[in-house]
Amino acid sequence: MVLSVAVSTFIPLIITIAFSPTASPPANRSHFQPRPVRFGICPVRCCLARPSLDTTSVPTVGQVTEVNKDTFWPLVKGAxxxxxxxxMYTQWCGPCKVIAPKFQKLSEKYQDVVFMKLDCNQENKALAKELGIKVVPTFKILKDSKVVKEVTGAKFDDLVFAIDTVKSSS
Structure with missing residues (x-):
């Protein structure tokens, strides 16, 4: 039996409690055993529940994966x-917003390349500094967990050329 309760005051919250019966249930209902609840996965995809970040998995191709300081290197190694x-972008950057849809299209075109994006905000400042970012947008192209090319600015043609160059040298 699955019991879902939606509580909405200021913020919608989905709470899922799951119970599973044992083989021979007694009449007093003490036969229900609680199962562990998986947080972070919302069956109705509300705004608060997000898929849990599994940093041990291989990144998905054909889409852009949002990364942060904790997930970036494990996903690069997984690639x-x-x-x-x-x-590497920021929320306030105009050129970043212009090239974002084109970057998404590239992820759909190059099915053998992993595309990621990193918001260079305060939380990810250490990683941005480690990667040597000076301007946004900056595109870093990595091969075997090493940066091999960089494109600064919203230069779409230069980005495509850099991706093709790195792919052809493989």
């Missing part, structure tokens, strides 16, 4: 020998 393209 193995695949080419990784990282879009």
């Amino acid at each position: 193995g020998s695949k080419v990784v393209v990282l879009d």
Whole structure:
């Protein structure tokens, strides 16, 4: 039996409690055993529940994966020998907003390349500094967990050329 309760005051919250019966249930209902609840996965995809970040998995190709200081390096290592393209952007950057849809289209075009994006905010400042970012947008192209190319600015043609160059040198 699954019991879902939606509580909405200021923020919607979904609470899911799951119970499973044992083999021979007694009449007093003490036969229900609580199962562990998986937080972070919302069956109705509300605004608060987000898929849990599994940093041990291999990144998905064909889409842009949002990364942060905790998930970036494990996902790069998980990509193995695949080419990784990282879009380093900020929320307030106009050119970043202009090139974002084109970056998404590239992720759909290059099915053998892993595309990631990193918001260079205060939380990710240490990683941005580690990667040597000076301007946004900056695109870092990695191969075998090493930066091999960089494109600064919203230069779409230069980005495509850099991706093709790194792919052809593989």
